[in-house]
Amino acid sequence: MPKKLDLTENLENYIIDHSESLTDVQKEIIQYNINLGDQQRLQISVSQAQFLQTLIKISNTKKILEIGSFTGFSALSMALALPSDGVLISLDKSSEFSTKAQSFYKKAKEKKIKQIIKPAIESLNELKDSSKRFDLIFIDADKENYLNYYEICLELINKEGIIVIDNVLWHGEVIDDTKNDKFTKIIRKFNTHIKKDSRVVKNIIPIGDGLTICIKK
């Protein structure tokens, strides 16, 4: 077996630089988020955005649902990878973040993104009652509701559709026995639930804060 790669910050930057380039508006969102200070950590990493774009393209995804849009970086990145007749519904309860995200979509002339601004559980239940189904769902909102989101998403995803969940490695704390705070426990419980779930094929990818990819059987 080859020596395990030590993914340093420099190597991560090299990977980003040698993968799909960011558009000007994607770069603008990143800069806007940096200026927000602490809240910048809410945004997915650039390598995660590049990976999601690849996933969308190789799966011929046309319909995406996102739970947790923040200022729009992940939604815009995913929408850019969709074909022109694709659609992305993005859920967030914050009208402040959603208004900002909307301004970036407009600047990027990106019309495939539809926003729903209210608690995600309400939106998901409404989508469940409608006939809308999705090829790919990205879960990246409040961790307390991850299990609820996942269970509803299994009803909203097409057969062989993909559910992607962010933050599943929780800064590496999932394997640290000394960390037993509320959020670490929630993520561990969530990961165990997915592991035992025979309805999906699953794989954890160690980019950003850890992404789980579930494919519905």
Ligand SMILES: C[S@@+](CC[C@H](N)C(=O)[O-])C[C@H]1O[C@@H](n2cnc3c(N)ncnc32)[C@H](O)[C@@H]1O
């Ligand atoms: C981690 S951020 C999403 C980051 C985004 N995917 C990105 O890469 O830029 C989580 C988002 O979930 C939203 N959120 C938190 N709780 C929510 C809820 N109960 N319903 C809907 N949105 C919620 C927050 O307002 C926040 O914008």
